[in-house]
Amino acid sequence: MRARHEREREFRRESIIEATEQLLNEKTFESITMDDIAMRSDFSKASIYQYFKNKEELIIAVFARILRTECHLIEERCLLETDPIQAMRNYIKIQFESIHRNPWSPKVIATFPFRDYHAENCLSDLYNQKKKLITGIIQRGQTEGIFIISDLDIFTNMLLSASVGFANYFSTRMSSDIQSPEIEMFISTIIKGITKGEQ
Amino acid sequence: MRARHEREREFRRESIIEATEQLLNEKTFESITMDDIAMRSDFSKASIYQYFKNKEELIIAVFARILRTECHLIEERCLLETDPIQAMRNYIKIQFESIHRNPWSPKVIATFPFRDYHAENCLSDLYNQKKKLITGIIQRGQTEGIFIISDLDIFTNMLLSASVGFANYFSTRMSSDIQSPEIEMFISTIIKGITKGEQ
Amino acid sequence: MRARHEREREFRRESIIEATEQLLNEKTFESITMDDIAMRSDFSKASIYQYFKNKEELIIAVFARILRTECHLIEERCLLETDPIQAMRNYIKIQFESIHRNPWSPKVIATFPFRDYHAENCLSDLYNQKKKLITGIIQRGQTEGIFIISDLDIFTNMLLSASVGFANYFSTRMSSDIQSPEIEMFISTIIKGITKGEQ
Amino acid sequence: MRARHEREREFRRESIIEATEQLLNEKTFESITMDDIAMRSDFSKASIYQYFKNKEELIIAVFARILRTECHLIEERCLLETDPIQAMRNYIKIQFESIHRNPWSPKVIATFPFRDYHAENCLSDLYNQKKKLITGIIQRGQTEGIFIISDLDIFTNMLLSASVGFANYFSTRMSSDIQSPEIEMFISTIIKGITKGEQ
DNA sequence: GATGAATGAGACTTCATTCAT
DNA sequence: AATGAATGAAGTCTCATTCAT
Incomplete structure (x- = not known):
């Protein structure tokens, strides 16, 4: 079923958002790199781009x-x-x-x-x-x-x-x-x- | 005389500060480059470093x-x-x-x-x-x-x-x-x- | 398999080291630029930094x-x-x-x-x-x-x-x-x- | 008389050489800047160029x-x-x-x-x-x-x-x-x- | 879908050297 | 002669983003 797929995707999106929020407690958004987010969220940098078009879309989601x-x-x-x-x-x-x-x-x-x-x-x-x-x-x-x-x-x-x-x-x-x-x-x-x- | 020198130097410092202020009306400090400031202040990029140790000191001065x-x-x-x-x-x-x-x-x-x-x-x-x-x-x-x-x-x-x-x-x-x-x-x-x- | 990845990575590291060695036959390490090394090793400058943290680490590896x-x-x-x-x-x-x-x-x-x-x-x-x-x-x-x-x-x-x-x-x-x-x-x-x- | 002139000039050359030697005890020639030498020798950077055509000539003199x-x-x-x-x-x-x-x-x-x-x-x-x-x-x-x-x-x-x-x-x-x-x-x-x- | 690798573009900073006074 | 000021050219390094597997 597509639904589970969708739910899992949403779940992974959330992990990335959460990683970003954590990092925002530590430094400026501008100074947070995609590498930082990748590291913290346990995804590869490239993967993040499958969930968010770019850094801006990510911050908007946050x-x-x-x-x-x-x-x-x-x-x-x-x-x-x-x-x-x-x-x-x-x-x-x-x-x-x-x-x-x-x-x-x-x-x-x-x-x-x-x-x-x-x-x-x-x-x-x-x-x-x-x-x-x-x-x-x-x-x-x-x-x-x-x-x-x-x-x-x-x-x-x-x-x-x-x-x-x-x-x-x-x-x-x-x-x-x-x-x-x-x-x-x-x-x-x-x-x-x-x-x-x-x- | 030393005094005039000093005054002129101060004046040039101020021009750079002013150029920076102008630019700050247009974009973030983080996104303003030393090139921008150089262009706007009519100094060369290298010259700016004679008046401010680095970008941070410049913003502090502002x-x-x-x-x-x-x-x-x-x-x-x-x-x-x-x-x-x-x-x-x-x-x-x-x-x-x-x-x-x-x-x-x-x-x-x-x-x-x-x-x-x-x-x-x-x-x-x-x-x-x-x-x-x-x-x-x-x-x-x-x-x-x-x-x-x-x-x-x-x-x-x-x-x-x-x-x-x-x-x-x-x-x-x-x-x-x-x-x-x-x-x-x-x-x-x-x-x-x-x-x-x-x- | 992880092993091949590892071997390939090592191989690329070696190419960069070799390029550096070649260049060292031509000029001082201080006067060799990362651009030179990039050119000679057929990597982009940025890529080199994926294999060596900085210029110093590179020379140490050499x-x-x-x-x-x-x-x-x-x-x-x-x-x-x-x-x-x-x-x-x-x-x-x-x-x-x-x-x-x-x-x-x-x-x-x-x-x-x-x-x-x-x-x-x-x-x-x-x-x-x-x-x-x-x-x-x-x-x-x-x-x-x-x-x-x-x-x-x-x-x-x-x-x-x-x-x-x-x-x-x-x-x-x-x-x-x-x-x-x-x-x-x-x-x-x-x-x-x-x-x-x-x- | 020209002679005194000449002697004074030679004397000033020597001070610059000495300043350079001192600095060489502290760091590499490549990493010594003309500013360093100016500072140490109590001349202005520009003045040094009146005694030595360039950095290379200075090191040669040393x-x-x-x-x-x-x-x-x-x-x-x-x-x-x-x-x-x-x-x-x-x-x-x-x-x-x-x-x-x-x-x-x-x-x-x-x-x-x-x-x-x-x-x-x-x-x-x-x-x-x-x-x-x-x-x-x-x-x-x-x-x-x-x-x-x-x-x-x-x-x-x-x-x-x-x-x-x-x-x-x-x-x-x-x-x-x-x-x-x-x-x-x-x-x-x-x-x-x-x-x-x-x- | 996931990711290791690659990179263009660009940022800051430094420095030897020249110029104008 | 002396020097404060100015700068072109260059260097190291970073980063968001894309590509190929």
């Missing part, structure tokens, strides 16, 4: 996986949450956890050529999906009169970028304890900043 | 210049400002302007090997100097009972990283108009988040 | 081969020889022949950084092996009361260096006829110098 | 000085000596001392392109002069019936090359004490080898 995971988590822990403030708290925490798991991700995104990032590859779709989820949370908060009113798109972008910015900072320089009060402080500041009135 | 400029601006527009809130607003604006001028800077910092960045080269000194200036602003705000109380260092790091994070996002994806209301919104959110009580 | 050959020859033509004088004659001849085949070898050794030569690479081992063989010959001569008595190590070094010194001289400046009477004269002088009494 | 010194010493300590054996002993000692003073000299000669060495530059003249002096010693020894009879030129070359070969070996690997018994052994062996009969 990020797609992360974004997909983030989306799942947001759906699970934010969309079902009735309190918008708590939903927002949860999103920020998810963002932290994600960057905590893959501290290199903001760095790599930062260097990833933008044109491609926003164009033909699946990344932009996933990225928009994630944004849409966050937008949903904000919208609910605004509708319920809890969050301040302002342009939705801008609001979302602001939250996303500030969260990622701080999480990145946090993950590279401070204790990597994800429960630390520093994070709570950031969350509170943001929540305070975006909620109406006294809170 | 960043040192940016940090120095930022420090000067903060001193001018924040330290003299008596109102802490206004001082803080000004700092965030300066950060935006800086990233607006050099949109690549967060990206490049992101890929710059961190060990070195925080160690023996002059960058760490400059970076700490900048942090100290911001800490000063916050401290004043806290002393005057305007800003919320919390660990100074964490407070500073949070502000710095969130601002850079958002400014980076802003500069690469939205209209590059520095007067846009989006920025005002970010600033307000942050200010609201860090000031005590009603405001 | 010398290892020579030393190995010398050791084999000494074993064959000296150790089996019962007459110590004849054994010694044979060694000196072997040394001449070797330098006659690879006239550049003393020159290259001369410029080769000594630390490495006497340290972690396989060369020092081979070199000591060769010395041990010569020491063996001398020792036998001394035991049998034919050679003069003196410190073994010094004796060995003297013979080695004087032979190499003269062979080098001979090969670079005189007719390269290996049968020439000049060589016979050197051999006689040395033999006369190291044998006891009348001879 | 060797010319050494050969000239050797010739002087041979004249002083060998030609005046009436006993040929003692004269020969003295020559070998001079050779040792010379190489002891400039241990790099055989190495550098070894790598020096031979064509030039034997052609238009002054080195060949000096070299021949040195050879002629040694030939003189041998000739006297033969005339007086002390040394064995054989072709003069070959005899000379053999002595020269074997002495240089061993002295080189000695200077790089053993204790650098010039009085050591090892040297005496080499000298005795050679003397024994070239003198007639019982000795």
